[in-house]
Amino acid sequence: MIPDLFFDCEDLTQINSLVKELWEKHPQYTETDIRRAIKDCCDKLKGTPTKEEFFECVSGSIRWINM
Numbered sequence: 001m002i003p004d005l006f007f008d009c010e011d012l013t014q015i016n017s018l019v020k021e022l023w024e025k026h027p028q029y030t031e032t033d034i035r036r037a038i039k040d041c042c043d044k045l046k047g048t049p050t051k052e053e054f055f056e057c058v059s060g061s062i063r064w065i066n067m
Helices: 013-024 031-044 051-063
Strands: none
Touching: 013 031, 013 051, 031 051
8 A cells, every 4th residue: 555645546546536526626627537537646646646746737738627
């Protein structure tokens, strides 16, 4: 198990939690859009990024969806 400081792209619990959090903050995006942004960041950020780094990546990626 990876310490709570980092985001683990293999951990479905972390992924689902982030999807829920982002969907509540950004209801204009679909769950599919959010999951796509998460997958993009998992592909971009190799290894185990910090949760802060990962959240920044996803937040940036999601802004470009449907533009």
